[in-house]
Amino acid sequence: MIELSWAQVSARRLARHRLCTPAADAAPDAARVADVVSAMCGAHAQIASAAELSIGLRVPGTTRTLVRRALWTDRTLVKTRGPRGTVHLLAAADLPMWVGALTALPAPSWERSAVLLTPRQTEQVLAAIADAVAEADLTTAELTEEIVARTGPWAGDLVMEAFQDKWPRWVAAMTAATRGGVICFGPNRGRASTYTSPTRWLPDFAPMPGPAALAALVRSYLYAYGPATPAQFARWMAVPPAWATLLFDSLDLTEVTVEGTRAWVAADDTEFSDERPSGLRLLPYFDAYAVGCHPRERLFPGAAAERALAGGQAGNYPVLLVDGVVAGVWHQRRSGRSIRVTVEPLRTLDAAQQRALGEEVERVGEILEGKASLTIGTVSVGPHA
Template sequence: MTRTDVTWTQANARRLARQGLAGPQSPAFDSPADVTGAMLGAHAQVLSAGELSVALRLPSGTTRADVREALWTDRTLTKTYGPRGTVHLLPTADLPMWTGALSAIPAGPNPWPDHVRMTPEQTDEVVAAVRDALAGEPLTVDELTDAIVDRTGTWAGDRVMEAFQDRWPRWRQATHTAAHRGALAFGPNRGRKVTYTSPGVTPMDGHAALDALVRRYLYAYGPATPAHFATWLAAPKAWAGEVFTGLAAAGRVEEVGFEGSPAWVVSGDTSFPDAAPPRGVRLLPYFDAYVIACRPRERLFPGAAFGRALAGGQAGNYPVVLVNGTVAGVWHQRRSGRRIAVTVEPIGPALATARAPSDLAAQVDRVAEALEARAELTVGRVTVGPHA
């Protein structure tokens, strides 16, 4: 069988289309849950950035309020710990897959010192206590701590974890584990206090869940390698290689050539566009899924963009401007009431092309619409640092 060879331009065009970032030819997403499913989660460590990631992929007129309604009213989205152990918005319907897959990733070395760390048995006990405590109403951290101590013992509440000039109770080192096992998710804030709730989910079998997650990842961001998948998931690379080998042996994924090197796609998913590169301007917020997942990174951040729009090689710390599918600027927004001052800093000449200025203005207006505000655009130097 002749191996399919894929160029960066072809891969990038298909990824943009499947992400809803390629204009009229992109999928017509019907809801925030559809969007987050296609993205494989919207990074929401900064919730406003996650809301914007989702809203910008939906039709004009969609705002952050629509995303919040899906999250807190309709509950078609869930805020929880997703890939890389970071907070994400995930489709509630996909939680069995996510929890099954995330709980099947081999645990890395325990980073906590001996006097702080919990044993595997204690971790299991805490997760069971979390599941039981959150079976009712959402609880704040302090309320959940009391409920866990009542069910396990005082050791779980010992304030031994150094954290932000404070000390957290011992059980909190199992927070991510509890989320990945389907025992915990975020509830609506109570004033300024975070709450946790039960997602009410039973994880899928780990093998089946990983099968589904790898193929969903490759559909969205392929061609990709096991190392790309491992980095995206914050999982061991050797383990990811074994997962891909098993899926290849089962005929679930197949190898293609990608920029001269072997990579993988879902079996049979080898159709790529032959047309010219995608056209247009897009503004993407902090830690947008597209810039996090797309590889090779030096092609997405070409030339000077690699140094200016990345922070020590890490994507997402700067909101970026895509021009024709690659990073050609960074931007920053400052809100004052209903007004948003947007500063866009071009990188290279792409934003000065004939069509880009009007496209840029339209995109800034779309960002303001999604954030329920009015925009003022300035083209100039972004003076704030990463993640500001």
């Protein structure tokens, strides 16, 4: 059995997430941006600027304008719901895998369509959505009008709890629609989200068959986050651990140990170098590396767990990453083109690390197309502020 150190695992993950100290590279383009997003299994995009920063930090020379061009013009990225049902930017070329895998997962416990819609009504709503967004970007209100016109007034009944409001009945099928590749996000119209069809990104779009898609997704996950366990994959995808264990058992994987703990990698992906993890990076809210890497106590050692996790959940704080582990938190406040970055290290930074931090803050400004300044001090805002 292959025996690995945490340092070997951390160094490989950093390299595959393109988080090693960046070197001079070719001019960035939409295709390279999509390749990096594919390698990291998607960029969390509930906060658009965080997704732009996640991607930009991994592709030297990239700005938010290039990420937006890849998404809305070149369409090498697509905005939809990915792991855990959360909004992600995914590589458009990976969408058949994602949709095939998501539709093969156990139904989430929070699925509400079965309560508010009959199977027949769900079919009608999904068909109406597909027809309505085939050649259009529609807001929720516009989509409601189109669906009601195609199905009947029952689809617009305000029966679905929505914070202090109620949503129309058809919205109960939204999870099935995004998971099944019927719908994805279109460009915002002002402050309103729009929805459209994935076929506008991939004209010949068809989901990959479930078993093949699940195998491809596990392989992609292990490439970015391995070695990993079924329980860690289950947490990443929000599926039952027992189901994930059966899935891992069905695939061609190799068992390894990481300082005595069992984990798995793809059978043909067992190479690990002896290089040490290195470099200093500023990762934004819900960056894929901070959320997806386990064991969490290794990534958030000591004081980092108390300071940078919120109830054990990663991603609620932007983090300072030093040599592959969390070593502080940070926050940015923007006013026009001015971006004030406050970094709270949890350990003393040496002279080289301080220089690297200054360069990283400058890079944050370049990606977000502003002028960034650095303050080292206490981050006073709470999680997800």
